[in-house]
Amino acid sequence: MTEWLKTDEVLERLGVRSQTLYAYVSRGRVRAEPDPSDPRRSRYRASDIAALTVRKARGRKAADVAADAIAWGEPVLSSAITTVADGRLFYRGRDAAGLAETETLESVARLLRGGGGAAARRTLRPASPSGRTMRERAFAALARRASEAPASRGAAEADLANEAATLLDILADAFTGEVGGGPIHERLGRAWGCGAAGIDLVRRTLVLLADHELNASTFACRVAASTGASLAACALAGLATLSGPLHGGAVAAVSRLAEEAEKRGAEEAVAVRLAHGVSAPGFGHPLYPDGDPRARALLRAFSAPAPLEALRVAMETATGEHDNVDFALFALASALKLPPDAPFALFATARCAGWTAHAMEQIVEGALIRPRARYAGATPES
Numbered sequence: 001m002t003e004w005l006k007t008d009e010v011l012e013r014l015g016v017r018s019q020t021l022y023a024y025v026s027r028g029r030v031r032a033e034p035d036p037s038d039p040r041r042s043r044y045r046a047s048d049i050a051a052l053t054v055r056k057a058r059g060r061k062a063a064d065v066a067a068d069a070i071a072w073g074e075p076v077l078s079s080a081i082t083t084v085a086d087g088r089l090f091y092r093g094r095d096a097a098g099l100a101e102t103e104t105l106e107s108v109a110r111l112l113r114g115g116g117g118a119a120a121r122r123t124l125r126p127a128s129p130s131g132r133t134m135r136e137r138a139f140a141a142l143a144r145r146a147s148e149a150p151a152s153r154g155a156a157e158a159d160l161a162n163e164a165a166t167l168l169d170i171l172a173d174a175f176t177g178e179v180g181g182g183p184i185h186e187r188l189g190r191a192w193g194c195g196a197a198g199i200d201l202v203r204r205t206l207v208l209l210a211d212h213e214l215n216a217s218t219f220a221c222r223v224a225a226s227t228g229a230s231l232a233a234c235a236l237a238g239l240a241t242l243s244g245p246l247h248g249g250a251v252a253a254v255s256r257l258a259e260e261a262e263k264r265g266a267e268e269a270v271a272v273r274l275a276h277g278v279s280a281p282g283f284g285h286p287l288y289p290d291g292d293p294r295a296r297a298l299l300r301a302f303s304a305p306a307p308l309e310a311l312r313v314a315m316e317t318a319t320g321e322h323d324n325v326d327f328a329l330f331a332l333a334s335a336l337k338l339p340p341d342a343p344f345a346l347f348a349t350a351r352c353a354g355w356t357a358h359a360m361e362q363i364v365e366g367a368l369i370r371p372r373a374r375y376a377g378a379t380p381e382s
Contacts, residue, residue: 003047004033004043004044004045005043005045006035006041006043006044007021007041007042007043007044010030010044010049013053014049014052014053017320018320019321021044022319022320022321023284023286023321024052025042025279029048029052030044030045030048030049030052031045031048031277032044032045032277033277034275034276034277035275039275040275042274042277076214077214077369079213079214079358079361080092080361081112081213081354081357081358081361082112082212082354084213084287084288087289087290087291088293089212089294091111091112091210091211092111092112096207096208096210096293097293097294097297100204100207100208100297100298101204103207104183104184104185104203104206105183105184105185105206105207105210105350105353106165106168106183106184108207108210108353109165109168109210109356109357110165112210112211112353113164113357113360114357114360125169125170126144126170126179127179128173128174128177129141133341134175134177134339134341134342134344134345135243135344135345137175138174138175138239138345138348139236139239139240140174141170141173141174142170142171142174142232142235142236142239143236145167145170145230146230146232146235148232149163149230149231149233151229151230152228152229152230152231152359153228155363157360157364160231160363161360163230163231163232163356164231164357167231167235168184168349168352168353169184171235171352172187172188172349175188175191175345175348175349176188176190176191177191178191183203184206184349185199185200185202185203186199188202188206188345188346188349189202189203192336192338194336194338201298201301201302201332202346204297204298205298205329205346205350206346206349207350208294208298208325208350209294209329209346209347209351210350210353210354211351211353211358212351212354213287215247216241216246216247217238217239217241217242217247217248217351218238218351218354218355218358220237220240220241221234221235221238221356221358221359222234222358222362222369223237223369224237224359225358225359225360225362225363226362226365226367226368226369226370227368231359231360234355234356234359235352235355235356238351239348242348243344248344248347248348248351249344250281250282251326251329251330251333251344251347253281253282253326254281254282254327254329254330255330256281257269257273257280257281257282257311258307258308258334260272260273261310261311261314262307266307266310266311266313266314266315267314267318269311269314270315270318270319274318274319280315280319280321281326281327282323282324282330283315283316283319283321283322283323283324283327284321285322285324285325288322288324292322292323292324292325294324294325294328295322295323295324295325295328298325298328298329298332299323299328299331302335303335304331304334304335305331308327308330308334312327329343329346329347330343
């Protein structure tokens with residue numbers, strides 16, 4: 001069997017368009033390398049193409065459905081909080097992009113929790129932990145709260161709602177470095193030297209990032225909640241998961257791509273990435289084939305720096321992939337000249353609203369999340 005296949009052969013075998021093939025490569029399902037006969041073109045691992053062909057043709061056994069559900073597959077649990085439908089994001093039936101026009105993170109957090117729970121006893125919050133970076137302080141703050149907080153199982157709904165609102169404040173305190181008052185977007189914006197327009201962009205961003213259905217960090221949070229862990233422990237599980245380079249750390253990869261584009265030019269940087277089969281961070285999203293509505297809602301509120309706009313056009317022209325919220329978040333940070341870790345701080349602060357809402361929903365559900373593994377190791381001893 002030929003080890004590598006050219007693009008035309010792959011498209012014919014899979015029956016897909018070139019944009020779909022590129023998506024397979026960017027998500028790690030197909031390995032690619034530059035074609036030795038033409039380094040500007042790619043060739044693809046034949047074994048990966050064969051595996052995809054088999055997967056498309058096989059029957060949908062229960063185990064196969066369960067395995068596929070873990071990676072952008074069928075829904076695996078019920079939730080009344082957030083959904084993606086017709087290319088749009090909805091918080092309890094409300095369009096997130098519409099909410100971003102007027103709402104604050106605090107009001108959206110109450111909506112996600114089901115409508116109740118104002119922030120409680122702000123003046124009694126502990127001082128922000130010391131730390132060289134925003135990220136260090138955030139982990140320390142949630143870890144300290146988790147070490148002291150009681151288990152969530154059996155707690156009153158009102159107490160959970162107040163704790164969820166307080167956790168938002170604690171995280172904002174950690175990212176700003178001080179215990180503050182007022183709306184969270186104003187506290188973050190002022191700490192980063194933003195003017196009125198920049199502060200409003202921070203508000204819009206926090207609303208758009210508040211929740212995103214059953215993403216990796218939210219699932220980790222729900223698993224923790226299913227054990228009866230405290231809300232702070234659940235949020236800490238979410239924060240730990242968010243820190244990975246394939247989740248909340250994706251903006252750093254967008255930054256590296258932008259540096260490549262600045263050195264080589266946008267079109268050349270995109271061409272080199274495609275030729276080497278390297279993914280393009282900040283572009284494409286499995287849930288939004290026609291474009292990420294969060295990115296649209298954010299990017300229409302300000303002008304992205306010219307080099308980033310050139311990169312966006314070059315990538316979309318070459319691949320058909322639209323910019324996603326990671327690209328929009330990096331563009332915002334660049335336009336406002338925010339600190340390097342500000343995108344992560346925005347993501348984590350906003351998503352804490354969703355984490356705690358999902359944790360509360362899971363606590364009410366009362367079921368332990370405990371999937372089974374498909375064993376693939378050595379044969380058990382007789």
